[in-house]
Amino acid sequence: MVQISLRNEVDEARQSSGLASIAADLASDQRAFKNVSWGKAMMWIFLLSDTFVFSCFLISYMTARMSTTVPWPNPSEVFALEIGGTSFPLLLIAIMTFVLISSSGTMAMAVNYGYRRDRVTTAMLMLATAVLGAAFVGMQAFEWTKLIHEGVRPWENPWGAAQFGSSFFMITGFHGTHVTFGVIFLIVIARKVLRGDYDVGRRGFFTSRKGNYESVEIMGLYWHFVDLVWVFIFAFFYLW
Amino acid sequence: MTHVATHDSAHHPIRLYLMVWGWLFVLSACSYMVDYFHLQGHLRYSLILLFMMLKAGLIVAVFMHMAWERLALIYAILLPIGAVLVFVVIMVLESDYTLLSRTLHPGLL
Numbered sequence: 001m002v003q004i005s006l007r008n009e010v011d012e013a014r015q016s017s018g019l020a021s022i023a024a025d026l027a028s029d030q031r032a033f034k035n036v037s038w039g040k041a042m043m044w045i046f047l048l049s050d051t052f053v054f055s056c057f058l059i060s061y062m063t064a065r066m067s068t069t070v071p072w073p074n075p076s077e078v079f080a081l082e083i084g085g086t087s088f089p090l091l092l093i094a095i096m097t098f099v100l101i102s103s104s105g106t107m108a109m110a111v112n113y114g115y116r117r118d119r120v121t122t123a124m125l126m127l128a129t130a131v132l133g134a135a136f137v138g139m140q141a142f143e144w145t146k147l148i149h150e151g152v153r154p155w156e157n158p159w160g161a162a163q164f165g166s167s168f169f170m171i172t173g174f175h176g177t178h179v180t181f182g183v184i185f186l187i188v189i190a191r192k193v194l195r196g197d198y199d200v201g202r203r204g205f206f207t208s209r210k211g212n213y214e215s216v217e218i219m220g221l222y223w224h225f226v227d228l229v230w231v232f233i234f235a236f237f238y239l240w
Numbered sequence: 241m242t243h244v245a246t247h248d249s250a251h252h253p254i255r256l257y258l259m260v261w262g263w264l265f266v267l268s269a270c271s272y273m274v275d276y277f278h279l280q281g282h283l284r285y286s287l288i289l290l291f292m293m294l295k296a297g298l299i300v301a302v303f304m305h306m307a308w309e310r311l312a313l314i315y316a317i318l319l320p321i322g323a324v325l326v327f328v329v330i331m332v333l334e335s336d337y338t339l340l341s342r343t344l345h346p347g348l349l
Contacts, residue, residue, distance in 0.1 A: 017311065018311070019311075021310070021311050021312065022311050022312045022315055025310065025311075025312035026312060032312055032316075033310065033312055033313045033316070034310055034312070035310055036309065036310065036313055041313065044313065044316075044317050045316075045317075047317075048317050048320060048321075051321065051324070052320075052324065055324040055327070059324075059327055059328055059331050062328070062331060062332075062335070063331045063334065063335045063338075066332065066335035066336070066339065067334075067335040067336075067338035067339045067342070068339075068342075069339065069342050069343060069346075076275050076278075089275055089276060090272065090275055090276075094268070094272045097268050097272075098265065098268060101261070101264045101265060101268060102261070104261075104264070104299065104303055105257060105258070105260075105261035105264075107303075108257040108260070108261075108302075108303045109254055109257050112252060112254060112257065217305070220303070220304075221304055224299050224300075224303045224304045225304070227299060227303075228296055228299050228300065228304075231292055231295045231296050231299065232292065232296070234268075234271070234292075235271065235288050235289070235291070235292035238275075239271060239274060239275055239288045240285070240288065
């Protein structure tokens with residue numbers, strides 16, 4: 001028995017990198033993703049499925065834009081903001097991008113302080129992330145209001161191809177919903193961190209399980225994903 | 241056992257995240273500049289794609305700690321994305337065909 005387990009450890013050490021390690025992991029007993037908790041693995045798999053959802057939206061937008069004979073409205077002009085008589089192209093969108101990136105920065109640092117078991121700093125950074133996320137949703141609401149006042153509808157708009165409106169509301173709406181849910185869960189997790197739930201092993205009201213500071217990292221995965229999706233929306237919808 | 245790719249994201253210095261944050265700012269500013277200076281044609285599209293991929297790579301690799309995950313997880317998440325690219329190719333061909341039909345037979349569609 002001792003010899004067998006020793007040999008297994010040697011095998012594992014040899015296969016800790018390269019394609020052989022993938023084959024070994026996937027063929028192994030009980031769990032494929034070594035060193036990865038179920039919570040983290042499931043969040044990654046959820047994010048992969050969410051990637052497909054957003055991909056379908058962006059691909060249908062691409063299909064609509066490529067196949068229409070009517071000219072596509074110029075996003076650079078549609079989303080321009082006038083300040084003091086000068087028109088800045090995509091100004092609000094650029095600000096929203098910087099706000100969301102900043103929220104990703106504070107989130108990444110929150111994860112780091114979480115593993116250092118610095119309760120207050122972690123919670124404060126998470127709340128800062130939530131505030132930035134809420135600011136992003138607020139600016140998006142402003143943008144929607146502006147466009148609706150200008151006559152953009154899912155079925156028509158004053159500037160060109162009708163699909164512009166439906167693509168815009170669908171893609172940014174779905175992304176904004178993700179941000180909103182992210183903000184809610186950030187506040188929930190930040191409260192747990194601040195209260196010390198992960199230090200004393202207090203059980204969650206919904207799952208009755210003890211949590212740990214990895215919850216902050218899993219929350220972070222979701223939040224960074226929302227930022228990641230915005231990178232693609234910014235490139236394909238606003239800049240293209 | 242050698243813990244090469246194990247869970248050591250707890251020991252990253254904050255400086256790493258601040259640097260990535262800074263780079264994301266610079267790259268976002270660059271992609272905004274693409275629009276601000278009205279670059280057109282292939283230059284515009286390749287720059288948009290370049291800055292987009294760099295930003296996405298930084299977020300996934302560092303912020304989401306993908307760079308320190310085990311290969312089996314990295315491949316399980318990244319390989320299926322290839323299906324999306326295949327889908328893109330299919331729909332590009334389909335869109336071209338639709339556009340051609342609409343141009344050739346304007347009254348039909």
